[in-house]
Amino acid sequence: MAGQRDVLKIPYNALLSGPTSGMPWGPNDQHPRAVSQKYWEVVCPGSERRVVNADEVMKQVDRESDGIKMLTDWAKLMRDMPERCVEIQGTQVFDFYLIGSTRILSLWETFKNHPTVRLLEDSEVVKNGVRENMSKLQKINGAQRPYIPKTTGTIEGLLGIHIRRGDYRGDLGKDNGHCFGLGRWGATYSGWSQLPEMHDKYDSPSREGVEGGQYTPEIKEYYLKHCLPTPRQVIARIREIQRESHTHLSHIFVANNAEDEYLADLRQELVADGWEADNIVTSKDLRLNWQATSVSNVVDMAILARAEVFIGNGWSSMTSNIVMRRLTTGQTPASTRLW
Structure with missing residues (x-):
């Protein structure tokens, strides 16, 4: 009926696998x-x-x-x-x-x-979603077949980045997005992105003398650079992290909810910086069936958790969960970075 919408009900075991979705706790463990x-x-x-x-x-x-x-x-x-x-x-x-x-x-x-956490795995729906797109995410030589590494594995040569826009940006031309609100109230990074072993720390300019709900131009600039980076700022940060990590990355996956214009500008900047156009993949480029489409954010997270290098948004709960997955599946803090 007009004015109504159906809410999609997604079972836990389509999102993830492990004790949380009803799997056993482990050998000889009798917990319910x-x-x-x-x-x-x-x-x-x-x-x-x-x-x-x-x-x-x-x-x-x-x-x-x-x-x-x-x-x-x-x-x-x-x-x-x-x-x-x-x-x-x-x-x-x-x-x-x-x-x-x-x-x-x-x-x-x-x-x-x-x-x-130790027994947490991707659901079969998510694994299939990743598997169907592995040829887009890694370099294939000759007869080599694309493969999906285990949860504790790495997609070598892949840089995974998380760019959150949408409500974080707000209305174009207005300072009403979430990133602006974070800056006005001096919000620090969220969740596991605050772990001391993380290389990138929250380091906003001082708020001394600044009332709550307000910010100085310097504070605003800091939050926008780290929370809502422009395509050129994204490129600059990627260069910086590549120099520090000494990695040889060939493919890039952009998990995002960005507007088409932003993605087009970002793709253009990446190509101009030397990335091959065919090796730039965004969330919208993934080939997903109807089941995987319903959990597409989780497919994004599964890819980012396996990327050789990851860069995310320190205020985002999605980035925080990716940080958790990476640090509990063998990835290093040095390869898990923030804007």
Whole structure:
């Protein structure tokens, strides 16, 4: 009907594989496996559930505490409940105030060694999406067949970059995009992009004497360069990182939600800088079936996680997740960079 739209429901196991989507926790591990909502409704009917209001719990948990303390407090709360079925309703347990601060970093050692991360894999839908496009992403010699490396593998010669525009840019000619808002409030990098082993640190000009919601020209310039780089700034950063990494990259994959004009300008600048036109691939150039199209962002992430070198946006949650995937699957901080 006019004015209505259908919401696409995507099952977890189309996005990823591992314990989070119902796979085993590992050999001889008897922890309960994740189940579908349909099965949950059967084994835990409403009459048998303990409903926890997260808003009420968060009033008791110090919102300014480190992530590990917040996790410990929640874990104790859950362990002390006698009910076998517990449902959490209300606010986020780990909200963007935590994720956007260094307080989240206290969770890193526990998080990266947990089975949900150690056993995390791409779904078959995502793997097939990557496999179908490997010939675009790597150099093929003679009879060599394109292949998809394992999650812990590397697509040699590939530079993967993440360019976030859309809501980050806002309306053309207006300072109403997300990057401008980040600058006005002095937001630091987000999530795992803040890890101390990362080479590229948040280093904005001082906000001394600058009121909240405002920025100086110098602060604005810093945020736009690192959050919303122009095609020429992208080229300059790529050159800089290539010099530092001493890598020989032949292909480039641009994961993006950018407007066509920006992509055309970027492609032109890349070719002018020596990249072969046929070796420049964007999200829009990928060949995906209907299943992979529905999880195209995850296909982008799977490619970026395997790229020999990656450059992303330090304020983006997508970049943060790619950083996590790279650092937990054998890629190095030196090959995992930010604008």
